[in-house]
Amino acid sequence: MTTTPLLMIPGPTPVAPGVLAALAEPVRSHTGPENAATMIRIQEGIRRLVGSAGARVHCFAGAGTLAMEAAIVNHAAPGDRVVVVSHGYFGDRFTEIAGALGMRPDVLQVEWGQRADQDALRGLLENGNPPALVCFTHVDTSSGVLADCAATAATVRAAATDAVIVLDGVCATGGIEEAMDDWDVDVLLTGAQKALSVPPGLALLAISARARSRRSALGDIRAYYADLHRWDASVDDPRKYFSTHSVSLLRALEASLEAIFAEGLPERYERHRRVAAMIRDGMGELGFEPLTDPAALAPTLSVLALPDGADDARLRAGMAERGVVIAGCLGPWAGRGVRIGHMGTVTEAQAARTIDAAAAVLGAHA
Numbered sequence: 001m002t003t004t005p006l007l008m009i010p011g012p013t014p015v016a017p018g019v020l021a022a023l024a025e026p027v028r029s030h031t032g033p034e035n036a037a038t039m040i041r042i043q044e045g046i047r048r049l050v051g052s053a054g055a056r057v058h059c060f061a062g063a064g065t066l067a068m069e070a071a072i073v074n075h076a077a078p079g080d081r082v083v084v085v086s087h088g089y090f091g092d093r094f095t096e097i098a099g100a101l102g103m104r105p106d107v108l109q110v111e112w113g114q115r116a117d118q119d120a121l122r123g124l125l126e127n128g129n130p131p132a133l134v135c136f137t138h139v140d141t142s143s144g145v146l147a148d149c150a151a152t153a154a155t156v157r158a159a160a161t162d163a164v165i166v167l168d169g170v171c172a173t174g175g176i177e178e179a180m181d182d183w184d185v186d187v188l189l190t191g192a193q194k195a196l197s198v199p200p201g202l203a204l205l206a207i208s209a210r211a212r213s214r215r216s217a218l219g220d221i222r223a224y225y226a227d228l229h230r231w232d233a234s235v236d237d238p239r240k241y242f243s244t245h246s247v248s249l250l251r252a253l254e255a256s257l258e259a260i261f262a263e264g265l266p267e268r269y270e271r272h273r274r275v276a277a278m279i280r281d282g283m284g285e286l287g288f289e290p291l292t293d294p295a296a297l298a299p300t301l302s303v304l305a306l307p308d309g310a311d312d313a314r315l316r317a318g319m320a321e322r323g324v325v326i327a328g329c330l331g332p333w334a335g336r337g338v339r340i341g342h343m344g345t346v347t348e349a350q351a352a353r354t355i356d357a358a359a360a361v362l363g364a365h366a
Contacts, residue, residue, distance in 0.1 A: 009326060009340075009341050015198065022252045038247075043059070046257075055207055058235060062203035066226065068168060075214045080132035082094075082131060082134075085116050085147075086107055086108065087143050112145075118151055130163065134163045138173075139172045142339075143292060144301055146172075171195070172190075173194075173195060174343075174344065191203060192253055194344065198256050215228060282351070283302070287306075
């Protein structure tokens with residue numbers, strides 16, 4: 001039995017030794033030249049990852065939920081209509097944030113495990129005032145649904161020309177191809193702790209020219225720390241102060257991006273697809289079946305129904321005793337299955353270790 005747990009949850013994900021070493025470097029000045037150079041390189045790397053030549057990249061202390069809130073509060077005003085396409089728990093979070101900010105969320109609630117129907121989305125967009133924002137999730141960490149980003153963004157752009165399109169890439173960026181410019185997405189947000197393979201604590205947003213124009217038109221907004229205008233000066237020149245940068249996490253992200261590009265994006269994305277297939281095939285032999293529609297399976301995690309007679313809590317506890325940590329399901333799927341993350345640095349060997357641990361627990365309780 002190992003003493004080092006293997007995190008196979010859908011984030012946080014395992015962190016490579018080189019990234020841990022970067023995290024352990026001496027703390028830098030948050031306005032010094034070394035940290036400034038790191039932040040510029042991070043901006044360049046994120047633009048490359050999300051497929052945008054000209055996006056403005058913000059990176060500050062927080063996590064995905066803060067990035068979601070910043071995406072909404074900077075691009076819509078209280079009373080504005082915000083259309084949300086929800087494939088699960090984290091799509092619902094867009095609705096909760098918009099409501100908390102005084103906006104009018106209008107939700108296309110998609111059945112868990114399914115992709116959005118484009119005709120239903122078109123009908124929702126055209127029924128009512130034009131939305132200020134349309135928000136959806138690339139991969140919902142609760143349901144494992146991989147959205148059809150190109151089709152969804154095209155539907156929005158045709159039916160709501162001026163809407164700012166917000167895409168949650170938290171469970172996708174760095175593990176799945178993203179094409180912000182080609183899709184005509186305006187805001188792509190993510191966090192550091194999933195396929196980017198950095199410890200939690202960074203919120204990242206890539207912002208298009210259309211979204212920046214919307215932010216300028218809004219004037220004052222009901223935010224301070226999350227007000228992207230207040231961060232603009234330090235985006236242009238990271239030696240300028242607005243709030244203290246998470247210098248150690250930024251250095252870790254820089255090291256992770258270097259490793260990602262050294263591996264090569266095509267090779268990295270193919271590894272994610274290969275490991276996902278290995279997990280699903282191996283767990284399938286043990287009686288696990290995807291709860292997610294096979295047409296919508298994401299390469300970054302698997303949401304699997306339990307075999308007959310298996311107990312969720314007992315399975316996860318037994319696997320943890322064997323050094324492998326997986327997650328339970330959320331929402332209507334709670335207790336019915338498990339979620340296994342296989343993103344970031346996860347390898348075939350770690351996938352095999354996960355399958356072996358599940359087999360051992362099921363065998364012990366047969």
